[in-house]
Amino acid sequence: DARVTQTPRHKVTEMGQEVTMRCQPILGHNTVFWYRQTMMQGLELLAYFRNRAPLDDSGMPKDRFSAEMPDATLATLKIQPSEPRDSAVYFCASGLVQGGAYNEQFFGPGTRLTVL
């Protein structure tokens, strides 16, 4: 049963600390997304990659957030320094785009981040 996995599931940290969230996409998927969910803004896209190359990171605060795919099996989202307003649930999703064929996005369980 292929699933997107995310670690950690929960993270509590203090303002100013670095936070790294990890995602393992479904094997064979070539597109990886990072979404953030807050009460005020709802679900919003932060960034996404295709074949490990960033396609769109316009939703991400550039001064403190960074997203990378060191290899095809790992995507990371880093916040440095973290702030209380970053408290949210961060979802990773993966999908496949190949020769025009469609594949829906599968979401991971999310990382619930609390910045004190």
Next chain:
Amino acid sequence: AQKVTQAQTEISVVEKEDVTLDCVYETRDTTYYLFWYKQPPSGELVFLIRRNSFDEQNEISGRYSWNFQKSTSSFNFTITASQVVDSAVYFCALSEAGGSEKLVFGKGTKLTVNP
């Protein structure tokens, strides 16, 4: 710009009632995909359905049905004979052509089904 509006913030029904969740979208693309996701209290996002812009046929899956109308830019979701387990937040979403492109979500509708 793409936009999804779910005007109903919260809905409360009694078990066995039918309930319809509304979704209105905006896009300039002629090819696009529409989705519904369910987020139960446990927090995960569960895919329910996708529909491409060329297929306006209604779809039924058990107690769930979806009504897609391009003329009104709506993609409404109906649960027939609701059950307590249907209690969740339901999100409508839109993506550009290709499917595995970024999703634009509505704000969600929280459905509570009371026994």
